[in-house]
Amino acid sequence: MAMSHPSAATAAAARALRTALRGSVLVAGDSAYESARQVWNGAIDRRPAAVVRCADESDVVHAVRVARHHGLPLSVRGGGHDWAGRAVREGGLVLDLSEMRAVTVDPAGRTVQFQGGARAGDVLGATSPFGLAPVTGTVKAVGVTGLLLGGGYGLLAGRHGLAVDNLIEARVVLADGRAVTANAAENPDLYWALRGGGGNFGVVTSMRCRVHPIGTVLSGMILHPAERAVDVLRGHRDIIADAPDELTVLTGFFGGPDGRPLIFLLPVWCGELEQGRDLADRFDAIGKPLAGRVCPMDYANVLGMFDQAVVDGRPTEMGTRSVAEPTDEVIDILAGAAHEATSPLSGLYVHHFHGAASRVPETDTPFATRRDHLQIEIAACWEPADDGEKHRRWAREVSQRLSEHALPGGYPNLLGADELPRTVAHFGPNADRLLKTKDRYDPDHVFSAVASLDPTTTDPGD
Known part of the structure; x- marks a missing residue:
């Protein structure tokens, strides 16, 4: 691709920023620009006017003000793992x-404060020495802030809810360049909107969240051949039907070392170990696995089990459907998807939502889908040299087959920018309140790179 040169507005903005910021400013032609514009999904190839690598909240304030003065649209990058590339x-x-990415732990108060670019591994690494754990997703490399703003399914949902359910306070730089605190007492409507309403309200520079006394858990990656998918998924259904809060079970499939799909079960028991000792027997009853067994493990090691699947630069397309229960029809679709996968790098990840997560009233946070359900993450991944269309088609077809069995809406963090009706359906009775909050804190819709509820936003920057 031919190198583009900064426009007059971009050059003027870059000069203004470089005189005021502690961090760096990169434009086309700078040696680090090409790497700075890349995100996790290798299918995303966008050329921003400038990349501002902020060093602190003051840098964010200056950058927002300069961007508005020079008429440059904004997007925000934390971990860079949004599959749709809305960070760029x-x-x-x-x-x-x-x-x-700085992290500060208050072990006595059981809270952690982290900056807007912190990854799950950063936060867990800081809290683990105190026998504490944050509620995050399932991969250490993923940014906590972006995950939390959309909801945050994870391995502790049954006992401690979603990531959003553990947010105490946030610092936010608004569209007018003001930095404010949002919590239950100060800017409470903004605080409400941040807990699942997405990144459309400002730049979150730091968060303070509850953490929990979790060290050793009962867990294990249990692997079965795809030929046993129906039996394994039915066994999984039996176990989660009466699962206590302490047990959350992730299941799905991914490609094995030889390229053939494997069905996995990843239970996490985060209660008293003696009370969970019969778990191994319940999972053994599903059938003899190829590998793996439930046993005591350090929670930090459990959270790292999918790290190798998150490879920077690998093209990806994702989809999401949520189902109330794993009926025989849903199980057949999932088993069929495993056999029909067009790439050994693709997978399905079925997230277990129950317990504490389901007891939050639907209007307490924007995340309104509070009934027990399974969130199915459809991930088509392939090598950069491959033609991606067949892999994209696989993901879309799986999503379409699940649609007639699915709950309304979908998980906003995995919805594409062209799926506005499903986003609105997910927010349910909270959609109007979100729009009003958006109009109050960002009336000019400066933060529109993330898919929003605004039907007039036709260029979401995807």
């Missing part, structure tokens, strides 16, 4: 928080 807006200014 074509021709816009990227506020890159990836170097803002």
